[in-house]
Amino acid sequence: MADDHDVVKHGVEAVVRQNFASPEIIKVSSTNELRNQLLAHKNVDLVILDIKMPGGNTVDIVKDIKANYADIKILMYSAHEEPQYAVNFIRNGADGYLSKSQPLQKIALAIKVLENGKRFIDESFQETLFDKKGESDLSLSNLLSHREFQILSLLADGKSNIDISEELNLQKSTVSTYKKRIMQKLNINTNIGLVDAYRTDFKITAS
Known part of the structure; x- marks a missing residue:
């Protein structure tokens, strides 16, 4: 315990x-x-x-x-x-x-x-978490907002905050805010952890 x-x-x-x-x-x-x-x-x-x-x-x-x-x-x-x-x-x-x-x-x-x-x-x-059939569709794309998932996918591709801000036409501070929000939602505090979460995205089923 x-x-x-x-x-x-x-x-x-x-x-x-x-x-x-x-x-x-x-x-x-x-x-x-x-x-x-x-x-x-x-x-x-x-x-x-x-x-x-x-x-x-x-x-x-x-x-x-x-x-x-x-x-x-x-x-x-x-x-x-x-x-x-x-x-x-x-x-x-x-x-x-x-x-x-x-x-x-x-x-x-x-x-x-x-x-x-x-x-x-x-x-x-x-x-x-589960629909009436006991199945879940809680992939990261559903857990995160569209913009959050978009930024996570770019981070997983090795893009920096500056790269992402330029690609999405966002302020660097805005990208940082989104990244912080993603980390909070997933209870992850490192870039490596974010990449790992993206690569091992999953669907869970009820017991």
Whole structure:
């Protein structure tokens, strides 16, 4: 259980102990602690991860876990209810996304869904993320505005802010503003991350 708020960790621990037989629970408060515990314990089945943690970008943590511990399930536990956060973490390897605004008992349901090999998406996102057939069309072109997607595609082509401003007849400061907005929507803070997001654009399906 990785969260920098003790009250959250204790609440989640209580629910897990009520619903699962004799679980071993390790609680950490930073990404560095999480990395160290994963190295020390080879039998971790699940990481419940707050999306904002001291010590590093949690998107990178998700990628690292999936690259080095393929069998570990990751459930993002978030105070952010904007759907782009769920999309971004699922795209980068998380197995589930649950809002902290949901009843605490939902943690048990989410874990059981992941145990059965399915993806868990908080029902509060279902209407936004999925159509009536349980399919999603949340590619980056839908998540971003037309202009934002246009600028992202040019950045992915290696264009600089100046190049883009000249090509689209925009002020350089306007391009910078769009770029900042794209990074905020995708929860990405590097140019490399933006390029990677563009190249790995995806469509997700409901569990």
